[in-house]
Every structure is written in C-alpha cells, then in structure tokens.
Amino acid sequence: MNDLSINKDQVRSHETAAVEQQGQYLTFLVADEALGIAINDVKEIIEITSITRVPMTPDYIRGVINLRGNVVPVVDLSARLGHQVSELSKRSCIVLVEVSCNDEKQSLGMLVDQVKEILDIPEDHIQPAPTFGTNIRVEFIQAMGRVEDEFIILLEISRVLSVSELAELSLMTAAEPAPVLA
C-alpha cells in the first residue's frame, strides 16, 4: 500500500498536544485556491487510482473507486465548487471523508489538485464567513482561517458533500431526456 494514509495515532497525539482552543486543519489546493477542512473529518488521503465513471451523473461526480474492496464515490471538488473539472496531475490526490446521511455513514472521496499541510489555527484566528466576496457558495463555507496574513477558506463538509443533495442532483441529470441516437 503506497497511499499516504494518515496514521490515526499520530493524529491523536497531535490532538492531545494541541491547546484546546486551536483546531487542526488539512489544507489543499483546488483550482489554485487554498482550502481547508477540519482534520477530524479526514479519514485518509490516497493516491489517484483508476476511477470508474458512473454514467448519467453530473460532472462533479467523478466516479467510483475500489478502496480495499469497497466501492467509494469520488466527488470532483473543483467542479463541485463551481470551477472547471480538474485535470489529473501527478499531485492529484483523493481525500477520504465520512459524511452521515439518514443515520448511515457514507465514505466519500474528494478529488483535490494537491494536498498541502496540516495547520494549527488558533480559535481567535478564525472568523465567520463573509456574506459576499468569495466565488464559492456561502453555505459551503464554515469559516475563514487566518494564517499569518492570508485567509484560508474552511469548508463545511456536511454541506459540500451532502449525500441527499448529491443524490438529488444526479436524479436531475438522469431525468434529462436522453436523445435517442440509434
């Protein structure tokens, strides 16, 4: 296994070491923009493997992958946030998260362009999301984190990867009248 999975024990030791007021965030690049999610949401980070396309889904659903025998959907985060469909490169990664829907846990992969680092952001450096001025839907943003002089958008995973919304949207695409080209 050559995936870069994060050792849970390490994460835990970091957690205990960290002062209570500060959270840890995994930052990554999507469409040249630095974004972050809470480290506790991250299950593991894996290399790009071959992704099987699922027909009749919107383009932000990249497809499904085989994760140790389980079939896991992968969402193209760039397309999901309203940018272009991301091009695969050497640095592309899949960040695996777990979201819950109807009391069921569902593993989901997020395709990102590059994983950067894990940052400690103290609570007083975290500010509420601005109501305008970003090119990402407001409800996707949990907060803004200040790191030195820059701001990093912290994503609200439960919204970005809302299973019920994803399912509904794929229904809309599927319901489009498919031209019959026989």
Added chain:
Amino acid sequence: MNDLDAALITFTQEAQELLDEMESSLLVLEDTPDDAEVINCVFRAMHTIKGSSGLFGFNHIVSFTHQAETVLDQVRDGSRQIDAQLISVLLDCRDHTARLLAYSLEYPDQPLEEELQRNGELLSECLTPTQSSAVKGQARTENIELENTSEEKNSADLNGNWLITLLFKKDAFRMGVDPLSFIRYLKTLGEIRALLLFDKAVPEGDEFDPESCYLHYKIAFSSEADKQQIEDVFEFAADDCEIKILAPSAKSVEYLALLEDLPEDEIARLGEMLVKVGVLTVNDVARALHTQGSSQEECRPLGEILVEQNVIQPKIIEQAIKKQQQVKQKVSSESNYIRVDSTKLGHLINLVGELVISGAAMDLMIEKSGLDEAEEVSATMSSLVSNIRDTALELRMVPIGETFSRFRRVVRDVSKELGKNIDLEITGGETELDKTVVEKINDPLTHLIRNSLDHGIESPEQRLAAGKSEQGSIHLNAFHDSGHIVIQIVDDGAGLNKDKILEKAVAKGIVTEEANLSDQEIYNLIFAAGLSTKKQASDLSGRGVGMDVVRRNIEGLRGSVNIDSIEHQGTKITIQLPLTLAIIDGFMVGADGERYIIPLSMVEECVEMNEKEWQLDAVQNYVNLRGSAMPYLKLSEYFNPGKQFGKRSRQSLVVVRVGKERAGFVVDELHGEQQTVIKPLGQIFENIEGLSGATVLGDGNVALILNVKSLINKVTVV
C-alpha cells in the same frame, strides 16, 4: 456472557420456534381437528415451554402454560373435543404466552402488569368453563374402559402383552409430569391388562416429601401398536422417568423373521438394526449406548447391556448379532442440524467474496506473466472457489414456506375482524431464497396481503351479489424463474378500478390528464406515494403510505413488483426478487471503454451485430432477430447522452430476458463470464436508473452492474 445468558438466548429462540409451530399446528387443526400428530405438536409446545420456563424461574409462564397444557392433555386423550372456539382460545393463549415471555425477559422477577394479569385470567376462564363437563365425560369413559378390562381379563394371556416398566424420578411432579395422564393416554392405544404399583420407594415419616414422586409401575399392555408408538406416549416424560418396554414374547418369532429378511445393505449397527425391525426404539438404544460409554468395565457388548436393561429378549439379540456379522459395517449418515449465528455466516460470505476477487486477480496475473504451468493450478483453484462460493451461499438459503404459513394467521384474524370469509392457498413453499431476502420481504408481503384482504376481497354479501362464491380466496405462490424468485399474490376479489386510480392520480398531480397510459401503468400507479383510492382509511390500510414503501423495500432488494388486475375478477401482484444479495455469476461487456456486468442468469444469447440483415428500425429501436421484433438499446449511447459516436466495426447484441420481456443491448466488447461480488453503490447513486450496484474486478478496477429490468423498461417505453 455467562452460561445462563447463553442458555436464556437458546431458550427464547426455542420458545419462539415452538410458539410458531404451535400457531401453524392450531391453524391446521381448524381443518383437520382429529389429527393426533398435530395435537401432540401443540401439546409439546406448551409442555416444553412450561418446563424450560420453570428452569429460568419464569413463574408466570409456568402457571399459565400449565392451564393450557392441562386442556391440551384432555384433548390428547380424547376426553375433550377440539372445536373452532377452543382453537381460537388456544391461539390467544399462544399470543399471551409470547407476551408473557417478552415481559418476563424484560422485567424478570417482577409481578405481572395489570393488563397481562387480567388477560391471563380471562383466558384461563375461557379455558375452564367447559372443563367440568369434560372431566365428567372423561370419568365416564374411564369407567367403561375399566369394565371392558375386567370382562376380557379371563382371556388375557400375559405372554402376549407388552411389558412396560415406568420408574418415575423424584422430581417428576416438580417438572410438571403427571404419571396418571400418561397412563390414561396409553389407553387410547390399547388395553391395560394388569397394572402393578410398587411403593417400596415411598419413604416413611418425615422423609416423605409430598412434592416428590416415588411411584414405580409395571404394566401389562395389549395393543396392536408398535414399540415406537408406545414409547411416544411417554415422550414428554422421557426426561423424568425411566421407561422400559419389553416386547411380548409372542412377537419374538415375528422379529426373528423380520431380522432374517432385512436387506443386507440396510444393516449397519446392532442398535439400528433392532430399531429397524421395531423391537427397540431409538431411545432404548441411546440409553444402552450411554451405559456402555459410562461403564467402568471396558467395552461391554451392546447386546449384553440391552438384555440387562430388560428391554429385549436374549434370543433376538443373538439372531441380530449373527445377521450383523454376515455383512460389513456401514457408517450411516445422519442428518443433523447446527445452529449458527447469522453474523458468522455473513462474515463467511464476505470472505468468500474477497476470495473470489483475489482469485480473479490471480488469474489475471498468471495470464499476464504467461505462466503456462500455473494456469492449470489456477483453473483447479477457481473451480474450487466457485464451489465454495455456491456452498457458502447455499448455507443461507431457506425455503419461503415458513414465511408464507405465517400469513395463515394474518388471513384468519383479519378476515374474522372484517367479517369476511377468506381462504388462503399456499403453493411453492419449498422454493428457496436467501435468508436476508426472506427477512426483508416479510413486511412488504404482510402489507400486500392485508391490502388484498381489506380492499381486494369483498364482503360475502357483495360476493354473492356479484355472482361469486361466498368464500374469497388468496393464493400465495412462489417459484424460480431465470435466476430470480417470483412471488405471486393472487386474489379473486373486486380488482382495481382503473378510472378511480387515474382520477386520483391526476388529482394528486402524479400524472397529467393527457398522459396516455396502458392498463398496466395505471395499475402500477398505486405504488406511487400518497395514492389511496379507499375513501375511508381503515385500521389496516388505506392511508396511501404503504404501497410506495412496499415498492421501495422491494426495489431495495434489487427486485421489482408488478400488478395486474381484471375488474370484478381479481388482482395479481407479482414480485420478482434476486436469489441472493451477495454474489452472482455475471457476464461482462464493454461499452465506450467502460465495463459493465449483466447478471448471467438474464443473458439469453450473444450474437454479432449484423445491421444490414436485421432490418434495424432506428426510429423505433426495434430489431428483427430471426423473424421476431425485439427492442434494443445501445449502451454507449444510452449512458453518454449527447456524445457522438462514429461507426464502429464490430458490435455485439446481448439478448437479455426478465420474466416475459426480452430486449437486446448493443455493446462494443464481450468479456465473458465473471464471478461478481455485489457491492452497493451507495445513496448518492440511488436515483440512477439502469444500475443496480458495482463490483471490484480482478485488476482492482470497479465495474458497474446493470439493472436489466429497468433498462428493459426504458427501451420498451421508448
């Protein structure tokens, strides 16, 4: 978990099974009230539950079941007639016992809830009023029998009688065994010529415990019954009583002849042989074997022990041993059952799934590296793996009959409640399917049957007015069809009213008024959410929430449900379900660079696409295949709407069939058979039609499994 907890779980399961058995037996009794075997079954349920409840100190259950058991005992020895009323009361007793059981498990050592208490008292009253008259009748018959006995005593030849020795254990009374009731029951099989009571064991003075049993009997019994039948009389006392039955000496000649005639291939062991000719019963042999196993001396012959235990004449043993020596010993296969935790089975199936995947990966590796020598080994391996897979899946297969017969009670109760006369016919109960499917199909089936009972079948008056027989009928049927199991619920009721359904569906905005729907489509509208044609929601159904849940549940099992109806004549609901949820044989095809799996059981044939000869109808999507018109679907174009495809040279047509419907899928490549472990696609994709799951291929890639049924619907609708 300590031992007692484990025992408690076993007890609950066993009690539940017994109660289920009792229910179905009682329902059988409604039709054939004289079936002694079935009455015994009911009796056994109450008796066993009483006994085991005593062990766990569930006194409520013991005292209640004791009353039911008493009544059943009277039924058993013929002193009380079983009738519809008594069966109803007994069914209620069964339900009450189930409730008591649940209550006792939840609140052990607590006094009963008031409601339960009252209910129990009510039922006991229902059981008792006729009891006094029954007892009278019983007393009378006893007198008559006694007279008979004395009359014929003169002609009695004690040599021609069975000699039965009963040594009751001290705890017999405490375990709920009543020696007298057995002796009374014995009389239904024949005559008691003489009865000796040994009271030497009764202690004197203070040592005498009125709750202990000190009784030993010797009975000379004349009967036509064979030994097994006689022993069965004492079946319920077997744990608390030593029973020895010696065949009449007059019969030994007969047994000797039988032994001589035994076909040689059926002779295996001494004990089995003797059981076969009827001179011994299985229990006799088991007891003797036990003695043999526990005795200090080394290996005494079984025959010697049997004679010593006084259950057989020495002459017969000699003959049997002679016969046994003539032939070789043969080990007999017994059918035994093991209770296995279903999660263990589930784990096994998962492991087999992984094994299948890695087996496929290995095949691929060997092929890649061109190891000819290894190929043979891997071929053997994969045939073994597929055998293991089939056997593992078979472990989970159970006949659906048990689920079906549970509905007898539903039909009985509901029809009584509604004042209708409805008969339930069950066929195909032996059809097997996966246990998880069986469990999950129960609720939808209950709902559909309740619907048929409530809405489908009319009241007797309406039926007579419509020129039908007064009794309505519901027919439950199951059979296998091309890798699926099909369950049908057919009633001869009023059928569905097309106009009413359509009117309602339009009013609810489910379809538009202009929609031109086939009859079938209109009927299937009743599965849409929020549609109920019944004006008044009844206790059972009519709220319009049920049918869409039914459909969702069935589709969740990768099945489908279809409804067909003729107004005033009846309704037929057909449910199609996959045999298993875990592993299937798949057929892999390629379309536009992606690989898809079609369940092999649905594939009829594959032919090369021959567009010129086949008179392709590109507008209607029909193809003329050997003279018959068949709809087809181009997979690559269907799955990539909007994408343009150039001419490709070699395409194939895969002909699939579901039920009566056939269609062709046009694909780019045929990859062949593939063992397929079904993995769920997850909620995100649940709205996508045409896909039913995914699987992991040997090379680690994911392939999607096609939902043939919905794809066929797509083409036939276009």
